[in-house]
Amino acid sequence: MDKMLLGRYINGESLIHHLDPRGKLFLSFYFIVIVFLCNNWETYVLMAAMVMLFVKLSDISLGFFIKGVRPLIWLILFTVLLQIFFSSGGQVFWHFGPFTITDQGLINGVFVFCRFVLIIFMSTLLTLTTTPIEISDGLESLLKPLTKIKVPVYEIALMLSIALRFVPTLMDETTKIMNAQRARGVNFGEGNLLKQIKSVIPLLIPLFVSSFNRAEDLATAMEARGYHGGEGRTKYREQEWRKNDTLAVILFIALTGALIFLRN
Amino acid sequence: MVVPFVYAFNILNLYFFMFRIMVLLILKTKFERERTMDGIIDIKDLCFRYSQENEKLDLSHVDLHVNEGEWLAVIGHNGSGKSTLAKAIDGLIEPESGEIFVDGQKLTEESLWNIRKKIGMVFQNPDNQFVGADVEGDVAFGLENQGIEREEMHIRVKEALQVVNMQDFAKHEPVRLSGGQKQRVAIAGVLALRPKIVIFDESTSMLDPEGRMQIISLIKQMNREEGFTVISITHDIDEASLADRVVVVDDGKIMGDSLPEELFQKGNELIDLGLDVPYPQRLKFELNKRGIQTPSEYMDEGSMVNWLSRSILKN
Numbered sequence: 001m002d003k004m005l006l007g008r009y010i011n012g013e014s015l016i017h018h019l020d021p022r023g024k025l026f027l028s029f030y031f032i033v034i035v036f037l038c039n040n041w042e043t044y045v046l047m048a049a050m051v052m053l054f055v056k057l058s059d060i061s062l063g064f065f066i067k068g069v070r071p072l073i074w075l076i077l078f079t080v081l082l083q084i085f086f087s088s089g090g091q092v093f094w095h096f097g098p099f100t101i102t103d104q105g106l107i108n109g110v111f112v113f114c115r116f117v118l119i120i121f122m123s124t125l126l127t128l129t130t131t132p133i134e135i136s137d138g139l140e141s142l143l144k145p146l147t148k149i150k151v152p153v154y155e156i157a158l159m160l161s162i163a164l165r166f167v168p169t170l171m172d173e174t175t176k177i178m179n180a181q182r183a184r185g186v187n188f189g190e191g192n193l194l195k196q197i198k199s200v201i202p203l204l205i206p207l208f209v210s211s212f213n214r215a216e217d218l219a220t221a222m223e224a225r226g227y228h229g230g231e232g233r234t235k236y237r238e239q240e241w242r243k244n245d246t247l248a249v250i251l252f253i254a255l256t257g258a259l260i261f262l263r264n
Numbered sequence: 265m266v267v268p269f270v271y272a273f274n275i276l277n278l279y280f281f282m283f284r285i286m287v288l289l290i291l292k293t294k295f296e297r298e299r300t301m302d303g304i305i306d307i308k309d310l311c312f313r314y315s316q317e318n319e320k321l322d323l324s325h326v327d328l329h330v331n332e333g334e335w336l337a338v339i340g341h342n343g344s345g346k347s348t349l350a351k352a353i354d355g356l357i358e359p360e361s362g363e364i365f366v367d368g369q370k371l372t373e374e375s376l377w378n379i380r381k382k383i384g385m386v387f388q389n390p391d392n393q394f395v396g397a398d399v400e401g402d403v404a405f406g407l408e409n410q411g412i413e414r415e416e417m418h419i420r421v422k423e424a425l426q427v428v429n430m431q432d433f434a435k436h437e438p439v440r441l442s443g444g445q446k447q448r449v450a451i452a453g454v455l456a457l458r459p460k461i462v463i464f465d466e467s468t469s470m471l472d473p474e475g476r477m478q479i480i481s482l483i484k485q486m487n488r489e490e491g492f493t494v495i496s497i498t499h500d501i502d503e504a505s506l507a508d509r510v511v512v513v514d515d516g517k518i519m520g521d522s523l524p525e526e527l528f529q530k531g532n533e534l535i536d537l538g539l540d541v542p543y544p545q546r547l548k549f550e551l552n553k554r555g556i557q558t559p560s561e562y563m564d565e566g567s568m569v570n571w572l573s574r575s576i577l578k579n
Contacts, residue, residue: 131397132397133397133398133401161397162395164397165394165395165396165397165437165438168437168438168439169391169438169439172439213392214389214391214392217387217389217392217393218392218393218395220351220356220387221385221387221392221393221395222395222405223356223380224354224356224380224383224384224385224387225384225385225395225405225406225409225453225454225457226377226380226381226406226409226410226457227405227409228377228409232411233408233409233411234407234408234411234412234413234414234417235408235414236400236401236404236405236407236408236414236417236418236421237401238414
């Protein structure tokens, strides 16, 4: 459970690790947008080459990225099958009721698959090379303009970072409560669905109670240490925009240009 | 004929006016000086209840006076109101009536944040007061709240971590720390803010014996060497015995105010006061029960061993 939420970050000293989180966040979103510019083999090959370059630069083995695809594989297959069976145009290979398989459909299916994999690889790259706290700091500075329309960006970022900080603590607690309830004869993960759902209740209630207590304690501690809203706060952690970050942005601009040139 | 009179009267009035101002000023400064000399914390007739429906007061008519540089231990049962008292001093709860003065300043809504700068608090649960993502981030949290510049923050965080001997753990996340280490980080967070008063609200109660002794010796160092006024709310006899003065709280009232030595002579009564009785004291009690005469003053483990060895030699 721990791995799913937090353990994704892999410590490293690579070029990608040292990029500014603001830049990484922004470019990851930007990448998702430009993936939709791809519409032929040349563009997909170019994008795949870029992603492989980033993977190489991050010094993280390809296996971790492939693992990132696994939880979404059913969604991907479903979308690919939709494309294959319901696209029209081109040569018809097979026809049954509303289903048709055409060469265009097959190509579309492959493209959709590539699109998914590219996006997942890129977002996995972000989470593998950026600590959660860097991501939350990066989000805070990217969203800063929203403070003008009264969005509590500081508070949201602080909430996010506290939530991230408490994930391992609550996981520990969950394990403790599970063990305590097992000792009292609760079977987790056994029996039919209804039974399994029922067995979660003696886990959830103590967990809720204790996290409410924690929240209250934490609020008191924060107040005692002088927290009174985001206004007038300074930041201890520093984000530094270096030459490499500018280079990354330039690379992405060039990539966009190349995509527009290559697509038909 | 009237004009000079009016003139003279006005001059007289003016003199009188100046005299009045002078008297007022002198009185005021004298009054203030008296108040600051009075002690760093003064609580007068403080009452508080958690809910209006409660018939009983959770703090009832508390008067307390803490001298500057003193180490005051507050002991009492669970639910006796001792933590409530600590929270009231820091303005974390609003009293029903009564006054609190901290460093000569009355605790009001306006002075609240200013007073909180003078008080650092370390709470019971090491996990529930760790706000930052890592050690240095947590120490910096209070500094960030005060809007201190980044360079200054880095200096202060480093210094504070050195005092609590956690400088090698600056980048560690809380999961990788023990309870005692987390409490040391909490203390560093307080030290970085440079308060005058530090309140320890049962800060050692959730720690293992080693962590507990480390925190207690750290409190001692802060009080004796660095001159912090310390209020420690505790069940721990070792912590209470190091204090200059011990206040007993029961049922929201202050029941006693004594030197630790005086208090610990009470033997088994201490359990009723909400303290865990130290082993030498229990041993003395048992010896007395068997008709063996023991010295009446309080003895720590070392002096008890000395006395025992000597009494064996005598026989």
